[in-house]
Amino acid sequence: MTTHAITLNVNGRQREATVPARLLLSDCLRHTLGLPGTHVGCEHGVCGACTVVMDGRAVRSCLTFAVQADGSRLTTIEGLANGAQLHPIQEAFWEEHGLQCGFCTPGMLMAAHELLSRNPDPSDDEIREAISGNLCRCTGYTYIVNAIRSAAAKLRAPAPASAA
Amino acid sequence: MKPAPFAYERPSSVGAVLDLLAQDDEGTKIIAGGQSLVTMMNLRLARPGRLIDINRLPDLDYIRREGDEVLIGALARHADVKASALVAQCCPLMHMAYEWVAHGAVRNRGTLCGNLCHADPASEMPAVALAMGATMVLRSRRGERRVAAADFFQGMYTTATRADEMLVEVRLPVAPAGQKAGFAEVSMRKGDFAWALAAVLMTVSDGRITQLAIACAGVGDRARRLPSVEQAMTGQSADSATYARAGELARDAVSPFGDAATPAEYRKDLVRSLVERALAGAV
Numbered sequence: 001m002t003t004h005a006i007t008l009n010v011n012g013r014q015r016e017a018t019v020p021a022r023l024l025l026s027d028c029l030r031h032t033l034g035l036p037g038t039h040v041g042c043e044h045g046v047c048g049a050c051t052v053v054m055d056g057r058a059v060r061s062c063l064t065f066a067v068q069a070d071g072s073r074l075t076t077i078e079g080l081a082n083g084a085q086l087h088p089i090q091e092a093f094w095e096e097h098g099l100q101c102g103f104c105t106p107g108m109l110m111a112a113h114e115l116l117s118r119n120p121d122p123s124d125d126e127i128r129e130a131i132s133g134n135l136c137r138c139t140g141y142t143y144i145v146n147a148i149r150s151a152a153a154k155l156r157a158p159a160p161a162s163a164a
Numbered sequence: 165m166k167p168a169p170f171a172y173e174r175p176s177s178v179g180a181v182l183d184l185l186a187q188d189d190e191g192t193k194i195i196a197g198g199q200s201l202v203t204m205m206n207l208r209l210a211r212p213g214r215l216i217d218i219n220r221l222p223d224l225d226y227i228r229r230e231g232d233e234v235l236i237g238a239l240a241r242h243a244d245v246k247a248s249a250l251v252a253q254c255c256p257l258m259h260m261a262y263e264w265v266a267h268g269a270v271r272n273r274g275t276l277c278g279n280l281c282h283a284d285p286a287s288e289m290p291a292v293a294l295a296m297g298a299t300m301v302l303r304s305r306r307g308e309r310r311v312a313a314a315d316f317f318q319g320m321y322t323t324a325t326r327a328d329e330m331l332v333e334v335r336l337p338v339a340p341a342g343q344k345a346g347f348a349e350v351s352m353r354k355g356d357f358a359w360a361l362a363a364v365l366m367t368v369s370d371g372r373i374t375q376l377a378i379a380c381a382g383v384g385d386r387a388r389r390l391p392s393v394e395q396a397m398t399g400q401s402a403d404s405a406t407y408a409r410a411g412e413l414a415r416d417a418v419s420p421f422g423d424a425a426t427p428a429e430y431r432k433d434l435v436r437s438l439v440e441r442a443l444a445g446a447v
Contacts, residue, residue: 002171002172004172020165020169021169021170021171021172021215022165022166022167022168022169022170022205023165024165024166024167024202027165043166043206044203044206044207045199045202045203045206045270048267048269051269057243057269057272057273058268058272059272059273060199060269060270060273062166062202062206063198063202063203063206063270063273064198064202064273065172065198065202067172067174067217068198068217068219111268111269114268115268129268130268132267132268132353132355133267133268133269133270133355134267
């Protein structure tokens with residue numbers, strides 16, 4: 001079968017892979033590049049668990065072929081935390097109980113990440129709209145909306161001054 | 165792996181796409197956003213032998229005005245058409261309907277032209293294109309032809325596009341001053357495909373309807389205009405009794421498919437409500 005050599009910038013690192021055309025980006029991230037944080041739920045574009053940010057925009061990695069992403073810049077769930085330091089969106093999900101089983105969480109976080117990168121102070125309606133393509137079967141969404149609202153506030157706050 | 169194997173081409177010009185399409189190969193599909201196509205490939209409902217990826221073609225993502233038309237190129241993403249101030253100002257019906265189209269991540273990648281080519285019978289944009297009288301620009305090595313929306317949508321997932329043609333642009337008439345637009349839809353969840361929807365354009369003069377376009381989707385194998393209802397309502401006074409009457413005529417004019425969740429009779433009743441609601445809410 002014909003394969004294609006691709007180069008991706010994933011979470012700031014240049015990665016190279018040789019992929020068959022039919023390899024989905026979600027499977028490339030998980031199996032070829034060893035980044036299993038991106039979850040696959042429905043694998044036909046309904047559940048949103050596989051959402052990643054590609055060139056600044058949230059996309060469904062199960063509806064994109066890896067070969068199509070050649071040359072693009074990707075952020076996955078693995079790219080949010082800085083070492084052991086959680087990203088403010090992750091902190092907020094923790095504090096506000098924005099997850100239970102955690103299966104949808106990577107997609108929720110990436111959808112929230114894209115929203116807050118273009119809208120630092122979203123209304124609850126805008127938050128609900130931004131996660132409308134992400135299914136969660138545990139939480140009833142209320143705590144997720146709370147978490148994203150809280151994350152927005154954290155990200156807007158000026159960096160804490162060092163103690164005198 | 166989910167999809168069946170296929171050959172992959174990523175040409176860098178429209179000419180190169182047309183050359184590939186001109187080779188006799190019924191199994192070739194163009195992929196732009198892929199938000200419907202890859203779904204169907206993952207489920208193996210579609211198994212094209214070759215994909216032509218047009219995402220790297222330059223200068224096809226435009227949304228611009230030319231005279232009394234708005235021109236939207238093959239790579240304009242739903243998200244950009246939805247956010248376009250030009251579309252909001254010149255094509256208010258399309259802007260209104262975009263509130264109902266899919267979800268953010270799908271709109272980020274899906275394209276208007278791809279959606280029109282896919283011709284899902286429950287999709288919003290074919291109905292909008294019909295109501296507005298949009299024109300599709302199809303190009304092949306044999307030349308370019310323009311097809312009216314009324315002739316473009318031919319059946320379920322079926323359009324007038326020939327195997328060697330590519331939809332390079334859709335042309336939307338700029339709404340005349342004073343024309344009102346209305347849109348109403350019911351779906352399982354907002355952003356899902358419609359159970360039924362109604363898109364209307366209406367001009368009112370001295371309290372009477374002088375021009376009317378009504379298009380519905382979710383009503384059978386394709387989106388449709390309802391010319392019998394349009395004609396019956398033209399000249400009537402623009403009031404709630406007329407809108408209710410239009411809804412009743414629309415209900416009787418459609419023959420939707422039914423399924424377990426949404427029997428045909430229910431969809432007909434939805435059409436009645438939605439046409440009435442779209443007319444009453446037109447601004």
